[in-house]
Amino acid sequence: MNAPEIKGYCPGALRPMMSGDGLVVRIRPYNGRLSRVQTKGIAALSLRYGNGIIDLSSRANVQLRGVTPDTHAPLIDALRDLSLIDPSEAVESRRNIIVTPFGETPAAAHALTDALGQPHAPALPHKFGFAIDTGPKPVLQTAPADIRLERDLKGELILVADGMSTGKPVAVENCISEALALANWFMDTRSTHNRMAKLLGDGATLPDGFNTARQTQTYAPVPGPTPQGMIAGMAFGQVTAAAFATLGDIRLTPWRMILMEGCEHAPQHDSLITDPTDPLLRITACTGAPDCAQALNQTRALARHLAPHLKPSQTLHISGCAKGCAHPKAAPLTLTATGNGFDLVKQGRAGDTPAASNLTQNDIIKALSHAP
Structure with missing residues (x-):
């Protein structure tokens, strides 16, 4: 099995990264906020120049997917008109x-x-x-x-x-x-x-x-109301452009959740999670195959199958390769895709030595039932 390619950098807008579904263009909102005009504008540009899929990153950034080399330049011009582009790549x-x-x-x-x-x-x-x-x-x-x-x-x-x-x-x-x-x-x-x-x-x-x-953090982010507005989650940090366009003035978070300023009720979209007990909130999964060229298997379809089997005390990281981009730190339970299924890593990172190898979906469900 070939080792995954280490790019050594995160994508940007001016320096995007090629993935299995095209260029990933990462927008870094100034001060972690987007105005209603910017939110609607990003959604429209995602549909015009990308594939209509928007990601929220663990660094509180927004990523447009499916951009091509031909559409990248006009996309940057349009994002610059929305005051979302830095003066240089540096x-x-x-x-x-x-x-x-x-x-x-x-x-x-x-x-x-x-x-x-x-x-x-x-x-x-x-x-x-x-x-x-x-x-x-x-x-x-x-x-x-x-x-x-x-x-x-x-x-x-x-x-x-x-x-x-x-x-x-x-x-x-x-x-x-x-x-x-x-x-x-x-x-x-x-x-x-x-x-x-x-x-x-x-x-x-x-x-x-x-x-x-220093203080020790006790705050645990969950969907629900705050004094600043409503927090909603997104399964695996991904949302459709249609849903993104309805969010209004928002504040980005590193939890793959968004805070809708002044909002008392989140819009009803399949992309948004408003139930704080939804098990999908406790699963981190990268894009996976085929949208990521590095991934050796699908991840998010598996995550949806596994979610009902997750215990309330369990959190799970599913990685399409040993890099573990979606969750670089150690996790209680990590599934790493291989050419023959998934490896299970306990209290470790995606590339660490597994406790069990080449698991099928049924194997994983059984392993989750025995894990704390």
Whole structure:
């Protein structure tokens, strides 16, 4: 079996990635929000230049699928008219920012966006990112980010390097300069490392000052009402353009859910999940075959078959190959496609040593019944 190809970068709008169903064009909404005009515009462009399928990524981005090399350029022009395109590919690759969907957009998010767009901003690795998680309680600690702004136990602002249980106290007026200083430290120290937690896990020592205890996240995202509007989930983070067009003003999240601002009732679409007990919310599944050229089997059809058999305590990751793009971290249960079925990995990543190999669908159902 051939090893999956490691691209080494995430798709963007200006630098899309070819998949089995065409180019994947990733839009990075500014400050994690889309206006009603932008939402409708993206839906229309998905139908005009893509295949009408829209993904929500674990980095709170929006992906259009099925774009061709011929339709890519007019799509970018149309997205630029919607104020959704960065001035250059270099700026786009640096602007990996996840923003808390609750409350008003923090001023730090605007400031960080501006700072990363400057010519002297550090040329960070493509998957290196930031989280602006400055509400009273953290909600983004499970989201992929390397440098985080959070509140400590006293409610004061702290700067956190991913992988650490402590952070550095910072003031509102200097938090972005401190975040960029930490990013520059990473670049000076990293050698071949591309992520902060791996660098620190391999023994790198942070500069002085990172010794204030951070809060531990207790928030668990589920569909339902919030003071800012209604949260709805999407099975596997995928939605049709028709459903996306009805969402209005939205805030993106890294949970493959969207927050519809000022909305009390979610629109009724098969693409939207409003029941917080729906087992599909506890399954992460990549695009799979045939839409991903790397995938060795279908994933989402299997996920729908397995959902009714999932215990309320179980979460499941289904990956079309050993890369595990949809959930790079370890999961309690992971199914990895092979040329002869699926491998089952317990408490690990898609590429880890399996506990059982080449399972059929019936084998998997039996294994789920015996797993905790």
